[in-house]
Amino acid sequence: MIQLGKGELHPDLFPKKDFQKSLRSVADLYDAYGYNDGTGDHRLKTAVRSYLQENGVQYSANSILIVSGALQALQLISLGLLQYGSNVFAQQTSYIHSLHVFRTTGMQMKGIPFHNNTLDTSYLEKQLKSNKSPSILYVNPTFHNPTTETMSLETRKEIVKLSKEYKIPVIEDDIFRDLWLDNTPPPPIASVDTAGHTLIIGSFSKTIAPTLRIGWIAGPADVIEKLSDLRMQLDYGSSYLPQLAIYDFIASGNYEKHLQILREKLKQRRDYFIHLLETHLHEVAHWNIPEGGLFIWVTFREEINIRKLWSQLMDNGIVVNPGFMYSPYPNQSIRLSYASCTEEEMKKGVLSIKKILQDWSLKT
Ligand SMILES: Cc1ncc(COP(=O)(O)O)c(C=O)c1O
Structure with missing residues (x-):
């Protein structure tokens, strides 16, 4: 996964x-x-x-x-x-x-x-x-x-x-x-x-x-x-x-040495993930560039079935965190992490989201 x-x-x-x-x-x-x-x-x-x-x-x-x-x-x-x-x-x-x-x-x-x-x-x-x-x-x-x-x-x-x-x-x-x-x-x-x-x-x-x-x-x-x-x-x-x-x-x-290295590595990962999102999903979703932490909070511009997206991604071996986990109110978001996967996996994940949305006829 x-x-x-x-x-x-x-x-x-x-x-x-x-x-x-x-x-x-x-x-x-x-x-x-x-x-x-x-x-x-x-x-x-x-x-x-x-x-x-x-x-x-x-x-x-x-x-x-x-x-x-x-x-x-x-x-x-x-x-x-x-x-x-x-x-x-x-x-x-x-x-x-x-x-x-x-x-x-x-x-x-x-x-x-x-x-x-x-x-x-x-x-x-x-x-x-x-x-x-x-x-x-x-x-x-x-x-x-x-x-x-x-x-x-x-x-x-x-x-x-x-x-x-x-x-x-x-x-x-x-x-x-x-x-x-x-x-x-x-x-x-x-x-x-x-x-x-x-x-x-x-x-x-x-x-x-x-x-x-x-x-x-x-x-x-x-x-x-x-x-x-x-x-x-x-x-x-x-x-x-x-x-x-x-x-x-x-x-x-x-520990301090590790934190400095970690920040550098996370920054590279964040920048790469943002680049992938800009390239493949900017028509359908928006996000803030995170200034720290581990996540990118991606919000879809149109109302889509987040539960269905989550489940289809899961069928493709990709786990994202759907926004409904974090709020009792409806939202159009998913939580992605630039910390927990490799760059290759990020690319696979983003392309998989793009493909699913294209299959649903959303213009990406
Ligand atoms: C905001 C926040 N608080 C607490 C925790 C729990 O952390 P710990 O592993 O230290 O129990 C998490 C873990 O995801 C978290 O995101």
């Missing part, structure tokens, strides 16, 4: 040699033999803390919880901080709509329009004014999955203002921050929020590999303590082995 929409790096992008060195060093670094406090290895937490500080976020190391991926951070929040029936405000089209984590715990999902790098904060404010239930705001502000748009600094400040005024906690899922391709993105919401209403989530899934299952959540110490207690009850914390490998990878300077 050609993975033309998957949110992961192709194996060619994995820093094999340098990461192998870090894996070998784990044998020397390993020094935790009992049930620890479950919040994670202190060296990795210190490294995460430095990273957050570099990005203007001032949480201390005991305000950081290492988790088994960003997804677990979301699970802990929904189990530990929200009550049954709470409202989860989120960008109208969002990764979070593809998850069961909030719905299965009885949360009400409320979409907020997000276009041209701007969240409709007037709409959000109206909702908050009439809102009686406990609520949170979940945002993926930087190279948003799936649309790839990045919230402006202005919008980030507006969010902080509303969060303070209406006492609504913000979950900032900042998992794509380091995958900028052209310019560094605006600072995290958590760096603008001096009142400590923001929990920030990160992960090594998108920059190294999702199978490591290591991410983090940082926020006010009392909230992190509550989430850590819950984490202890669930599984006593994440395995130390991948944590130590990642710690060594960072401490050796190889």
Whole structure:
């Protein structure tokens, strides 16, 4: 199967040699033999803390919880901080709509329009004014999955203002921050929020590999303590082995080196994919050129049957992510990824989409 929409790096992008060195060093670094406090290895937490500080976020190391991926951070929040029936405000089209984590715990999902790098904060404010239930705001502000748009600094400040005024906690899922391709993105919401209403989530899934299952959540110490207690009850914390490998990878300077190489390679892939789309599909679809992250959000100009396109592509051995996965509202989009496939596969995929649309008599 050609993975033309998957949110992961192709194996060619994995820093094999340098990461192998870090894996070998784990044998020397390993020094935790009992049930620890479950919040994670202190060296990795210190490294995460430095990273957050570099990005203007001032949480201390005991305000950081290492988790088994960003997804677990979301699970802990929904189990530990929200009550049954709470409202989860989120960008109208969002990764979070593809998850069961909030719905299965009885949360009400409320979409907020997000276009041209701007969240409709007037709409959000109206909702908050009439809102009686406990609520949170979940945002993926930087190279948003799936649309790839990045919230402006202005919008980030507006969010902080509303969060303070209406006492609504913000979950900032900042998992794509380091995958900028052209310019560094605006600072995290958590760096603008001096009142400590923001929990920030990160992960090594998108920059190294999702199978490591290591991410983090940082926020006010009392909230992190509550989430850590819950984490202890669930599984006593994440395995130390991948944590130590990642710690060594960072401490050796190889992570930063890898990120620089990765950005260059992703940029080449993005440019090639955009070139293919311009050449073959510009009559039938439009897209923004992503400035970071992994995806291209392609929207068809005419109404077409996205489910049928998805299924016919699947029959051709090509997997794309249909837009309906990310929104309860109808849309004419698919999510493509320039990270998860080779250039040859990109070409095959785009030509296959073109052929299907031509067979449907759409002028491409
Ligand atoms: C926006 C966003 N948040 C969280 C996750 C989950 O990441 P992890 O592998 O760290 O659990 C993903 C994965 O696709 C994602 O796109």
